[in-house]
Amino acid sequence: MPSFAAAKRWCPWLAAYSGARIAELTHLEKRDIRTESGTVVMDLRVTKTGEPQTVPLHAHLIELGFLTFVEASAPDPLFYDPKRHSKTSSTSPAELRGHKAGKWVRLKVKLDPGVDPNHGWRHTWKTRALAAGIEERLRDAITGHRVASVGRRYGTPSLSMQTATMKQFPRYDLQNSRLLRSHRLNDVQTQTRPVHIPIDVKSDVYEINDKCILISHGHTYTSHSLN
Secondary structure, three states, rough: OOOOHHHHHHHHHHHHHOOOHHHOOOEEEEEEEEEEOOOEEEEEOOOOOOOOOOEEHHHHHHHOOOHHHHHHHHOOOOOOOOOHHEEEEOOOOOHHHHHHHHHHHHHOOOOOOOEEEEEEHHHHHHHHHHHHOOHHHHHHEEEEEEEOOHHHHHHOHHHHHHHHHHHHOOOOOOOHOOEEEEEEOOOOOOOOOOOOOOOOOOOEEEEEEOOEEEEEEOOOOOOOOOO
């Protein structure tokens, strides 16, 4: 069963390595993570612009265990259970999950009310990409920003170009980032299939800059644990 703990674990990382909006990520299903021409990609079927988008996954996400999590998931949405959603609700379950994730970040790290977690991850991705020398049209292609110039709408960057861009994008170094809060996760329910976010594991919340928050679970997914 998809859990909120899974959304907390993976959506901030996916956003930080793609610039995607949280509500776009919470729509992801298992079928949306696939391999094309040797590149692992995610298909964002629901976007703010209304145009589906395919984004290469950064190698660091794979090293952290995201594909292991996906492979063990049921062929359904990754971050919410549609059976638990009210059919009379005017808001989609993916949007509700995205709103809840943003609210959780605010509460857990006492985020400044003027800072939007969603925009923070996007801003950080574009800023780091610019510093890495990634050209504007490639930054826009990966983050799904609309191109204002008519001339730039032609010659859309190919998947191979975007893959090369993602390889150029620098990794996040949690060891040299500020630890905001360290706490325990107790909201993962026991399931019949393997639990990929361990019960009661340590979760460290890091500030990459004043806008970007990342979550690191000790013992299991990442070598960046402070244990």
